[in-house]
């Protein structure tokens with residue numbers, strides 16, 4: 001039996017814990033009231049936003065993104081000696097200022113402050129500021145803005161903080177994570193590489209590689225740092241039950257019927273394993289004669305932690321070229337050969353991919369990019385964020401036709417290979433979302449389901465490009 005003194009302590013501890021929880025709850029309620037947080041989910045065709053309490057966007061700005069900024073600050077503090085070695089002695093002072101600015105940014109997010117215009121000169125500063133100024137007044141704060149706008153703005157703000165210092169201007173603060181994640185999946189890459197050598201031209205092989213590229217999207221560092229299973233390619237059909245929409249057969253048909261010269265564009269997402277899977281798909285497309293050229297679009301600045309930049313693309317190539325495993329070296333050499341003979345093109349930097357604009361605005365804000373993409377017979381959009389960019393973060397009814405949700409964005413046939421990581425969907429069979437949610441209310445952020453969707457645009461060789 002507890003003594004009188006100890007039971008008194010227990011009561012006091014429990015009361016303190018209760019009080020703390022109540023204070024937290026009151027704070028939350030006050031925050032929600034002050035920031036006009038809505039307790040019902042977004043309506044059909046409304047834009048996603050953190051103002052909806054039950055949304056993943058709300059979780060993002062309440063916890064995930066403040067956590068990300070905190071992790072970045074810790075990383076910079078811990079890595080200071082290595083960073084100084086790489087960027088020079090003065091980086092010590094720049095790091096101090098950078099960390100301080102990152103803390104301020106975190107505070108702005110937590111307080112739901114209004115977005116600020118960018119002051120540091122960069123190629124996209126003017127267009128970003130124009131974009132911000134054009135947002136309606138009630139959509140310019142972290143919790144009131146369209147989710148995609150606010151999330152893109154955060155990554156652009158982080159970059160601009162590093163741009164302010166001379167020593168850190170070219171430093172990729174997510175680079176270490178991307179490189180070590182790629183190194184960690186070396187055994188899986190080796191197995192996949194062996195299993196994909198000399199595949200004959202066939203619909204089945206094409207579909208397998210398309211699926212590998214889709215499932216490769218599961219491994220982004222904003223979600224998990226776990227790698228794929230050892231035999232992912234050999235067992236790819238095991239995942240078919242989790243493909244909620246699979247139009248891979250239509251994509252094959254579209255590509256085999258396309259008029260020469262056939263180009264395929266890939267709007268890349270994550271570095272590491274996903275990029276490796278994209279390279280394999282591209283290699284197959286070239287080797288089987290499905291297209292003459294595959295063009296890769298990557299990010300101009302560090303983005304959503306693990307997105308591929310030019311530097312990451314070239315790093316992976318170098319990793320293969322110099323590896324002790326002969327199969328990797330041969331693969332690296334082949335990719336380099338494709339880049340040399342222009343079967344593969346690593347596209348020039350475009351700041352559209354790191355803007356707040358969705359794809360339906362591309363023709364207006366980046367007409368040259370729109371025309372460029374229109375030259376391709378097929379453009380493949382990889383991943384969750386690109387999917388949100390295609391749909392404009394609109395909460396479509398889940399059965400809405402994928403092509404309708406593109407809202408006029410149809411430079412050519414548009415395909416999406418996406419692992420579902422957020423609460424936005426379209427083109428799904430009736431009741432799918434209801435059934436899945438009944439089973440697991442968080443299925444849409446678990447990365448367990450995926451889609452392969454396409455909006456076909458038939459073109460004759462004599463067609464005008466736009």
Ligand SMILES: O=P(O)(O)OC[C@H]1O[C@](O)(CO)[C@@H](O)[C@@H]1O
Nearest residue numbers: 220222223383384385386421422
């Ligand atoms: O690399 P992806 O597939 O674009 O996903 C990036 C992450 O960004 C989000 O779209 C928003 O944070 C998540 O849903 C996802 O985890």
